[in-house]
Amino acid sequence: MPLVTTAALVSSAVSDRRGVAAFNVITLEHAEAVAAGAESAGSPAILQISENAVRFHGGRLAPIAAATAAVAAASSAPLALHLDHVVSRELLYAAEASGFSSVMFDASKLPYEENLAATADAVRWGHERGIWVEAELGRVGGKDGEAPLDAHAPGVRTDPGEAAAYTAATGVDALAVAVGSSHAMTTRTAALDHTLIGALRTAVPVPLVLHGSSGVPDDEIRAAIAAGMVKINVGTALNTAFSGAVRAFLAADGHTVDPRRYLAPAREAMAATVASFLGLLTPAPAGVEAR
Template sequence: MTSATLGPLLAEARADGRALGAFNVITLEHAQAVAAGAARAGVPAVLQLSQNAVAHHGGELAPLAAALTALAHAAPVPLALHLDHLDDGPLGRRLLREAPEAGFGSVMFDGSALPAEENVAATAAAVAFGREHGLAVEAELGRIGGKPGDAHTPGVRTDPGEAAEFVAATGVAALAVAVGSSHAMTVREAALDQPLIAELRAAVGVPLVLHGSSGVPDEELRAAVRSGMTKINVGTALNVALTGAVRQRLVDEPGLVDPRRYLADGRTAMTETVARLLAVLHGAAPAVPSARALPADGISPRPR
């Protein structure tokens, strides 16, 4: 199957009242786990590569894009390639320019750290570039908790009127909103503002995106989809699964030095996480433990 693009997948999910799972990948094992988990669940998904992940790999997009493209083409379900959290700095601007040729059908431009007027102008410029080059552009009106230097305090929310104005002024294809989630949460205890999600859905004519979904319990995720969320971003949950599995294997075998063995455990754990979350988003999840079932440190044990 050839790789899909985000726009049509989002439109289909929004029309059906479903949500599209989007997973941030760092290693090849992350990407393989997303592909395998989506295949197991039998539903589309998004392979997301953040600017920070590209920077971690030396700032070169082409090798990473080649691997993700190969996985997407081999997958039995549609997988879209998406560049996440590109800022207005030199690396972010370069990655935006490189995205179309590298095979990405969409990007998330993050101008949320800029003053409001600059955010609108920079986002509109990214959207204009995207239209010229076949890229759908997601954006963020205001910061979502969990980032260094975050301007939000707990309880800050996206205003529906401001969101509608931002979408109209920029022409973005999707909007990330602040409704109670936070990036990099390792425990699942976030409570979302479900009425606000419904208000935003009514006010904004484009799909809504939930960032920081790793810290959101299953029942809150299901409710968010019913309230109007269309794209659910997950990153830390995969890292929790990977780290827990690797840690457990190294505890069990302290002399182990072959990374293939412990990374295989991590890939298996991430695959199970992806498949389970996709089932939750599609309303077909089996009975699972409470949303707060992760240990206090947020690390789950290696599956046996």
């Protein structure tokens, strides 16, 4: 079916009081796995390409974006295309030509005032072109090879009052917040601050985004959605499934030279992971608490 917009998927999730998942795409197999997993689950999904993934492809956005968009357009599931963790202005400005309906502009490592000014400028640029813009306030950590932050250290988590002022001043369409998760976690042991999520939901008038969801247990994700999270970002879990399947295949057959033989089970493992996460997007029933 034709690509849908991130804005439409997030708006529908807000109306239905559920989450919508966004999965990081690095290779064509990632995109195919997300589409297959979404079709299996009967759910919409967002395919997102990060600046790190673009760097992996030699700094060329157009080829991986075109391939991902083609996979999405051929799928029977409602799928959107999102450009994630954009730091470079050059990459931001390439979003429109490559068919992205949304961008996450990441100025979170800058001091607050610089983050606010840079993000407001990115939002103005995006809105002039009908592009939905997400930003981040607080430090989720774990990007670009840095060690995961102590997600509960002072100054790391997002302050609700600051988030309200930031959202009003920048005009962002969604806000990624630091509430206890971290990027690049390979174990699902993160403990989220659900009281903080609720306070942020009350203070901030736009949808909240949970980055680093690969490290968050199932019940924590459901409770986070119940508390107010909407967009649930998943990346490392796909890579863990991919790498595990490749390792298992090559351990059993160390002589194969045809990459299709191990890429096929890797793609299937990622599709199963996608379907599993999509099954978590209904919030926890009333009275069910996170661990």
